[in-house]
Amino acid sequence: MKTRFLMCIAQLMSVLVVASTSANAQSAPTIKPQGKDIPTIAKAASGSIVSIVMSDKDGKPIAQGTGFIVSKDGLVVTNYHVIAEGSSAVVKLPDGAFYAVDGVLAFDKVRDVAIIKAHGQNFRILALGNSDRVQVGEEVVAIGNPLSLESTVSNGIVSGIRAVKEDSDKYLQITAPISPGSSGGPLFNITRLAK
């Protein structure tokens, strides 16, 4: 079979998810999993990694992806393609809490990045690193919700940094496995931060 590029657009969900806007997050620490091993990173980050469930006009779930919270008031970074289709969305935390999505704050369709706002406060957030310093060969950890299997952790290395033209945007080529539904999840590096 011919190989083809597959964008990990979230898969169809078979379970109806009802939105809840209960904002019962507890504390709001900034998770900074630096210098840790994989289990520690996974444990620390999981409270900030969400499932995003997109629904159509009738409230029927049509897609699911991954995102991660970057502000206490509920800004969630994900891929644009995760939220491209559907008229409403909810985010789901690993502890089972649901939060309605108020809307999109910003997106870059070309770079496939979107920032949505979950309704709530005092979320646990992830600290953002500096991807300009990434080096080929660094060990990385991806956390996502492939096929709705929440908080799936996989590791690999940065196997390349791809850009076709000098000034074009770059992609990190990685060996950490990605499956449908894990689109929009965070990628952590280990090597450099573990010094």
Place this chain on the structure above:
Amino acid sequence: MIGITTLHLKGGENLNFAIPINDAKRLLRTNSSRLQNLPDELDTAHTGESPSTEGEGPRATSIARRYYQQLFDAGAFSSGGKGYLWTAPTVDYVCFSDEPDSDTFFTFVAHGYDQEYAEVYAKWFKLVTDSSSDFQEVEKYYRRMQTIERTADYPYLHFFSADEFNEYTSAAQKVWRDGIRSLMAHVYEKGVKVASRMYHAGYKFDFKTVFEDAWWDSHELSKLSIEPSKMRYVRTDYRGGEADWRIETSQAGHCEKVARRSNVAPCTSPSGP
């Protein structure tokens, strides 16, 4: 945290991709603090204005063609302007759908690298800029360049000159040398450019060509096949992300060479009584 996981190459061995997190940071810095509705592309795809209807038969192609002609006449696809007898096209081909109601067309230009072409081009350019050069020698190199392009894997390709090629980074040059081809398509709806798509072919990972049968736009999940002898095309857009993709739309049509635009009026006088 350094990235956002986003893509994987089906059939590849652990060929996955992430977007650098600095892209998201840039977006966070520039956001307007004003919430918008979700894009809901599934819904908005069906709310476009209907085309005006007049006449029968292959009217839609002519609608798209009329839009194209208006833009062409206005110089949208040409470089140069007043003071030149002719202007050079900035795109190579324009493609019209077979769909009877289509008001959409797209243009494209495709590029690749061929070492022999670059070397011949350099010799040709040196001769053509030397007023003492033998004309036949100049023509010989020029014909050789044409032959190389016509006999390429995609005969509608433009190969880079050495100067153009040298503008790329060494890493990018390696990718071009490995045989990647790029095709930039601009999509117009009702005479308005609505999208630009970069397709690739001949891309290789670990010495294996992975886009061997068509042009692929990985970002938009779009495949473009062009039959070179008749310049018939099929463009297939996919959606999904499950184990199998689903075809969202498929469109066929034909492409034709974009003409040079004349800046001079015909040398004829109107016939009088």
